[in-house]
Amino acid sequence: MENKELKEKFVDERTGIEYRLVGDYYIPNITIPKARRTGNIGKYGRLKLNYMKKYKIPEYIEMLVSNELKSYLLDIEDECKGKLDILIKRMAEKENVTEELKTNNQLEWVTRMNNIKNRAEEIVLNEVIYQWNMKLVRYIWPIENVKKLTFFGFLMKNLEIDVIMNFARASCKI
Numbered sequence: 789m790e791n792k793e794l795k796e797k798f799v800d801e802r803t804g805i806e807y808r809l810v811g812d813y814y815i816p817n818i819t820i821p822k823a824r825r826t827g828n829i830g831k832y833g834r835l836k837l838n839y840m841k842k843y844k845i846p847e848y849i850e851m852l853v854s855n856e857l858k859s860y861l862l863d864i865e866d867e868c869k870g871k872l873d874i875l876i877k878r879m880a881e882k883e884n885v886t887e888e889l890k891t892n893n894q895l896e897w898v899t900r901m902n903n904i905k906n907r908a909e910e911i912v913l914n915e916v917i918y919q920w921n922m923k924l925v926r927y928i929w930p931i932e933n934v935k936k937l938t939f940f941g942f943l944m945k946n947l948e949i950d951v952i953m954n955f956a957r958a959s960c961k962i
Contacts, residue, residue, distance in 0.1 A: 832868035833861035
């Protein structure tokens with residue numbers, strides 16, 4: 789056997805893939821495209837990731853392969869935090885939870901703010917993380933049931949805060 793000198797790099801004419809020599813083997817020069825965004829994925833991004841792994845497997849695999857998953861999860865994280873802040877502020881204004889209450893009765897203020905935070909977080913989780921397809925829901929259930937589901941925060945996209953508060957007040961009387 790003759791000992792041929794191996795090229796440092798070459799391009800396969802059939803596939804167009806470039807290879808580089810490492811020891812006695814040719815390794816393809818394949819790189820993963822850089823992600824659009826970088827950073828740490830927070831609570832809401834991890835929740836969305838787990839939901840996608842369990843229920844949205846094709847979308848999860850597609851985003852993972854195209855290296856868009858981390859950017860998408862960071863966008864979800866930002867969206868959830870933004871919506872949560874807005875909802876908490878609006879609900880606090882609507883329920884008269886003010887700085888005056890905070891100075892006069894701290895325990896009452898903390899109780900009411902925790903209640904508001906939990907309700908707002910439930911709305912955001914069901915709207916952004918565990919998305920429902922409105923068209924699909926309308927075909928499966930009659931509109932009366934869709935209205936009931938809306939109360940629980942599954943389809944809050946187009947509802948105003950007043951409507952949410954009216955539903956919440958009505959549910960407390962039941």
